Every structure is written in C-alpha cells, then in structure tokens.
Amino acid sequence: MSSKLMSEELFADKKTGFFIYLFVEAIMFTTLFATYLIYTPPQTGPYPGELFEWQTTLFASLFLISSSGTLLLSEKGLKERKMKLIVAGVVITFLLGAGFMYFEIEEFRKFITDGHVVSTNNFLSAYYVLVGLHAVHVTFGLGWMIVLLVQGRLLPFNLFKEKHKIFNYYWHFVDAIWIIILLVVYIPYLF
C-alpha cells in the first residue's frame, strides 16, 4: 500500500527511532539537571557565583547557538541538492562548535588549575558531570561532522541526505540542552 520510495520509508523508520533515542537522552539530562539543582548551591564553598565568568559563558553560548543557525544553511543545500552549500554549512558549523569547545575547555582548565576539581564539593561534582556530558556530546558531534563530510563524497545522495538529517536533529538537540544548561547552571548565579 506504499506509494513512497523505499528510501523515504526507511528514513521515516530511522527518524522515528532517532527521536525516541533523543527522548532517552532528554531523560538522562533531566536526571542530571535534578542532580545539579539538589546539590547547588553547596553547603560549603566554592560557590557557583564565585567561579562562573559571564564572558566565557557568553562567548561559548554565542558560538554554539549560532552553529545551529549555520547548520540550517547546510539543510537548505540538502533540499536543493547543492553539495557546495552543504559542505560550507557543515564546515562553518564545525568551526563554531570547535570555538564552543575552546571556551568549555578553557573554563574546565581554569577551574582545575585553581584547585576546583570533581571532588571539591558536590556542586562541582554535579557541574562537571552535567556540563562535561554535554561537552562530550558536542565533541562527538564534531567527530560526526568530519565523518559526514567524507560520507558526502562516498554515499548515494539519498543515504547521505538521511544521515545528514539525523545529524541535524542531534546537533539541534545538543544546542537545546545547552540553552537549558544556561538557564539552570549559569544564569541564576551570574547576576
């Protein structure tokens, strides 16, 4: 009874499965947000207000949020089947994502050199697990983009399109999580 192409049906399967997977990720992050809220502010210092710097957070956010925008360029290319636009979109997104990671690592490095490590207090433990897991997701996304660029040359277009779209859902999801991190982890203690 199917009037659709095979690739369209199989893509719809995959999309269903991947959205269910993102639901699983959402539950994991929800649990970590709960953990962070329970242990923050901590009973003993250092307190989040003393550690966070608005410049780092602002730059990191600008990079990551704009990377979701540039990925839309690539999606436009996907629709029009323009390989150049697709590649350009992915490369810019990659660079912005890498910029985000620079600020993240800078923040971690600064905390650690100041002696604020995982075992310092529960706020920091929760912070490292939550923000760290998000950073791992961004890093995984960066590696994924490199793979995607190679796949663009090797795979039949419809399959590449499918993989690209799945990646887009992932990247936008990771971005959305960052916005919640901003709201829960940083903003209440920056002002």
Place this chain on the structure above:
Amino acid sequence: MEFSFNGKSVFVPTDVIAGWLSVLIITPIVLYIIIKNRYWSTILDYTTTTNHRKIGTLYILFSMLFFLRAGVDALFMRTQLLTPENEFWVFQGEKYNELFTTHGTMMIFFVATPILIGLMNVAVPLQIGANDLAFPYLNLVGFYLFLTGGTIFFLAFFFNAAPNMGWTAYAPLSTDSYTPGPNNNFYIFGLQVSGLGTIFAAINMMATIIRLRAPGLTLSRMPLFPWATLITSFLILIAFPVLAIALLLLQFDRLYDATFFLGELGHPVYWQHLFWIFGHPEVYIIALPAFGIFSDIISNFSRKNVFGYTSMVISLTLIGLLALMVWVHHMFTVGLGAFSNTFFAITSMLIAVPTGIKVFNWLFTMRRGVISMKAPMMFALGFIPTFVMGGVTGVMLSSAAADMQFHDSYFVVAHLHYVIIGSTILAAFAAIYYWYPIMTGKILDDTLGKWHFWLFLIGFHLTFFLQHLAGLDGMPRRVYEYTQEDGVWSYNFISSIGAYLMAVSMLFFLWNIIKTHRSGAKAGDDPWDGRTLEWSVPSPPPEHPFERMPVIDRRDMFWWSKINNKPLPVAKNPRPSPIARRTFQPMFLAGSLFILSFGFIYGWVWVQILGGILSLSTFVIRAFSDERTEAYKREEEENEQ
C-alpha cells in the same frame, strides 16, 4: 586456600577454585560437542545474523545460562540456611553477601529482562506482520551489549571480586569508603553496558510497532503481546536512562572521589530515589510482557478471543503510568513524612485495580472456552493463583504503616518472588513451550513439560509460601544465620527442600530440550491451531516470511480466515522491509566495551584509552559500511531511467 606466588602468599577461597575447575572441565566438553557435531557454521550463522528470530533465540539461550548460574547461587543460599547456625562451605558473612547480590542482580538484569526481550524479538515482528525489526543491525548490537554486560558481571566471581552490596546498591555501603576494591565496579559496568543494550532494544521495538505493522493492523487490532511490548518499551525508555545516570554518579563517587551519595554533604537517600525511579518501573518492565504472553496463550488454548480486549489495553496502559509514580513505596521507612508515604501508599494500592481487571479478564476468557491442557496453558493456569497471592501481599506491603513491620523481612522476599517468578518466569517457560516451534521448528515434549510445570510450581510454593511466615515471625532478609531459638527452622528447612525441587524441575526442562533436539518431531506449520499472525507462516519461519504481506481487517484475523476457509488477502504494494546483513561489527564493539569496562573496573588508564578508541572506531566503521548503500544506489539508478 593459600597459594604462594612470587614469594607472596595469595588467599583464594575454595568456591572460586571450584568455579575455575568447573570451567576447565566444561569448556573441553562443550568444544568436543561442537567439533563432533560440526556446529561451527550454525554458530557463525547465529553470531553474525541480524535476523530477529535468531537474535531472540540467542537472548533466550544466554538468559537461561545466566538463570542456571543465579539459580545455583540460590541453592547455595538455601543450603546455608538449611539448619540453625549452619556452616555450609564458605558461604557465611561476606561470601553470603556476594551470593545474594549476584543472585538478585543476575536474575533481574541478566535473566528476567533479556529473556523477555528475547521473546519479543522472536514473536513481536511475526505477530504484527513485520519482516524484521526496524533496525536489524541495532538489534544485534543490543544483544551483544547485554551479553557483554552479563559476562562482565558473571566474571567478577572468577576474579574473587563478586559484588557484595545487594542488588539495590544502597549508598553509602556501595561507595568506596565502605566497599573498596573492584567488586562493586563490576556491578556498575555490567549494568551500564547491558542497560544500554536494553535501551536500544526498547527503541527498536517501539519504532517497529509504530512503523512496521501489516496494512490494516491498527493498534486496536494488535494482539496483546505487542501491546504489552509497546508499553514496556515506553517504561524502559524512562527507567533505564535514570539508572544509567545513577550508575554514572556512583561511578564518580567510587572512582573520582565525588561525594554524591556519601559523607556529610552527600545524600544517600538520593541514590534510593534514583534507584527506585528506575527500579519500580523495572518491576513492570518484566511483568507487563508476561501479562501479554499469558493473554495470547490463554486465548489460544481456550479457542476464544480475549475477553475485554479494550479493558486489557487500558489496564496495561494504566499499570504502565502508575508504575512511574509508586517508587517511594520501597522507601516507606526512610522517613520522608506522612504526606509522601500516604500519597505513594494510595498510588501503590491503585495498581491492584487494573491488575485485578486483567485477572478477571483472563478468567472470563477461559469461561465457556474449549480449553486444551497443553504445557503452555498449564503454566498460564499456574500463574493466575500464584500472581494473585503475590498481588495480595503487595497490597499489604503498600500500606505504609504496616510496612514498618514488613520492611526488610522475609515477607518482602516472599512477596517479590511470588510476583516475579509468578509472572515473568512462568511466562518465560510458557512462552518457550509455546513459541519453540517458531524458534527451532520442533515442538517440546508435552509430558516432560507437565512434569517440569508441576515440580516447579510445587517447589516454588514450598520455597516461598513459608517465607511469608518466617518474615512475619521476624526473620530479616540478607542474613546467613539464625538460631534454634528464633523459631524459624522448620520454615527454612522446608523452604530449602522446595528450592531443591525447583532445581530438579529444571533438569526435566533441560532433558526436554536435549531430547527434542535429538529426536523431536518436526512441529509442522501452525502446531497449536493459532489465532495470531505468527502462526500463518511456516515454522521455523524463513527470513522475511511476509513476502506476501497480509491485509488485516479484524482481530485474530488468521483464526477467522481458517474458520471461514478464506485465505488472508495479500497487500498489492507493501512497504519495503528493513535490510538484513551479516556483520562482525557488533562483536567487535562488544570486545571493545569489554576492554573499556575492565580498564575502569581495575583503574588501568591505558586500557581505558584503548577500549575507548576501539569503541569509538566502531562508529566510524559502521558509518562507511551501511547495509543500505547498495539498495539506495539501485533506487537512484532506477529513478534516473
């Protein structure tokens, strides 16, 4: 036993030595059987296939092996408790803690959960007219993750490092201040890896049921086992991620000196919340598929459609929803306050309502039916009274005030075995007898099946009924000893006898499988005169059995097509099927995660890095060897013409 090794003396308990010896004895025997019968090609076939039926069979096979291991643990416990102040072998103190931890964890995570996932794999696609699960490759990955997790946990004992903090891993006992050493790291990584596999299986099941049903098979016409699978998958998707994060936090406590669950700043009770937010839905994750199995079996062997189909579906959904809001009933004695206890007592009691509806529906399904007493039906009949008894004690326990007395006593042990063995294990046996023709093309011996059933059921009630009484007399759980004056000797003695009887019944089951394999008759197609779609295909079904896709326009369509002597109508242009492949990649991933886990368990950083690189490389290998490449190429070429 003391050994001197490199001038150092090493102490190894005799049970570990016995374990290694048994491995040394069993391995050559197994190898001999494999070589003699030339099983290599079959093994290669099953370990690299993405076919749902074969993967399901593997799930069931390995769950049964873990079942034997955890069962032996249970027998050791019952032997230690046989008489007052008994000293059986080495199983006192810490060793006994290791026994009940391994027993509980294995039975829940590596027996009950995967055996049901295996049965879903075997039956659900066939019941909904799908040629395979939506993601065949992911399915094999999920199986290997379960196997890896199970193996990691299984091996702990052989390194004399079995986990010893109870299957609930309550903090602060589970943190490294109180249980140092690698023991409980095995628990964390065994569960983390297999839990991921369970999540993948649930995603796969859900996507399959949403997307791949036969034309016309609306949700309201779907058999009840796929329905139960759908609700169960939803519960898994909520419960298992919470467990994953709880284990991650515990890992940070144990390995990186965080204090989430420890010390003055940490909250041990937070672990309990996280664990039971996972743990209570888990109880329904292993019970709901059992309900689905029994609904199908009772309907089939009564030759009647399920009574109250709609209310069956609604009560499955209600149980699923309520399952998410009852977790605090495991924590009544923590002292969370009267309001919290009252709220969770009421939600817990409410679960009895939809469950009661199901029980009555099963009874009414049988009423005026043409009941045939085959082994699967016997298990279903044994299930109903057993499970009702477990349900009644469940309502007793849900009363928060009374629970102050019941808590941590053998009464709880009796209750949980009544519900879990009563539903999950009896359902697994029933389903194995019922779907054996689909798995292997042969049919199990019915007489031996009945022996298995009766010995198991009698042994079960002997073992666990008296534990209610021992519990009411004040016997706490997780103790390896009691005295003559405690007055619980007779209960424990009979209880142990019952456990041995259950072990004997398992021998009948084993013998049945061996006998059937050697000389069993071919089952033929549709051996039970079935009602649902899985019986409309040959047994065992070929890969992609629905090349002629049936069109469904009512419940139990296959049955009515037989009654009305009209073949199932065939869909003209069905949707494309998932694409099968042969692959070693999931096996490679399993090996990588195995290395990674051992790196973490023993704190070897270089092993962690190696395992991490290998695991991540699987993603890259997979990215460039997608089984759909050829099919997509072909499609593009056709479209260009």
